[in-house]
Amino acid sequence: MVSKCKPANHIQWIRSVLTRRSLIRSGEEGILVNTDRAHRLAYRAWKKGGQSLQQTVISNLFKALTIDHRDISNIGILSEIAEASCLMSKDEVRPANLRFKGA
Numbered sequence: 001m002v003s004k005c006k007p008a009n010h011i012q013w014i015r016s017v018l019t020r021r022s023l024i025r026s027g028e029e030g031i032l033v034n035t036d037r038a039h040r041l042a043y044r045a046w047k048k049g050g051q052s053l054q055q056t057v058i059s060n061l062f063k064a065l066t067i068d069h070r071d072i073s074n075i076g077i078l079s080e081i082a083e084a085s086c087l088m089s090k091d092e093v094r095p096a097n098l099r100f101k102g103a
Helices: 010-019 022-028 036-066 075-084
Strands: none
Touching: 036 075
């Protein structure tokens, strides 16, 4: 995961991932996931802590998917990301808590 509870240098980090072609390797390995819950987690981060918290969550999601090759549609993995990002505890992450409640 990205540094606990602190936003990372996202541009540099994403550039390094793309340079190593992790995205391409992920596609070749056939990783295909439904990202609805991950997007809802990112939205919840924005609602709770603004852009800074949202960037931390998105960085952790991106790393989990492209580098660690984890299934970010899995609620257990999303709960680990939420807790590592200081968004909410693992116990709070449930499908009911990841619903959009108006924009």
